[in-house]
Amino acid sequence: MNRNILFFVLAISLMISSCGSKTRILVYASNDIQLDESQKNIKVDDGTTHNEKILDFGSGPITLNIDGPSGKYTLQTSGPGFYIANLKLDTVVGSFQHIGADTGMVKITEDDLKKRIDSLKKLVADSNISNASQNYFIKPGSIQKITDNIKARVFGPYTTIPSGFDASTVPEIYKFYAIQEEREIIANLSKMAGSKP
DSSP: OOHHHHHHHHHHHHHHHHHOOEEEEEEEEEOEEETTSSSSSEEOOOOOOOOEEEEESSSSSSSSEETTTTEEEEOOOOOSSSEEOOOSSEEEEEEEOOOOOSSSSOOHHHHHHHHHHHHHHHHHHHOOOOTTTTTEEEOOEEEEEEOOOOOOEEOTTOOOTTTTTGGGGOOOOOEEEEEHHHHHHHHHHHHHSSSOO
16 A cells, blocks of 8 residues: 555656656747747748747757758757747847836836946847846847746737736746847937937
């Protein structure tokens, strides 16, 4: 009888540990993302419309075989976690979003605005980028681990975080932009601040 209980506990432990070590890859491309049954062979043609697809795998490492606008190449994960594979011809940049529960108006001082602009300028210049800071500069044809948590929510280029989005429904939130999109944001904020972009 004890042997059956031990076997049952061991089986449950293995199931729980295997559920916790998954790999999720969010693919960004500028055209339709074509996959085979394994989801590891990806074909993307050149285009101008942003597309995204989420791929779920076991613990990895996972190798993706890419046939895209810049040729054929492979991308590989280093283990479990949430990754972004950038198959676009443009760099994407982004960061962890600190979204609080305050529903009132947030006032930003001129100094705060200038600091934010400076931070965004560093982001698009690939300066001060680090996993510890949770900001990312993902070049074309590369893959980057964003977090260990595959339940994180990532909002991609050309989308906004909806105003009614309940941040308490997900453990982590990230927002990414095409680099040109981010430069336009910097230019607009710089006008507001009365400084040069």
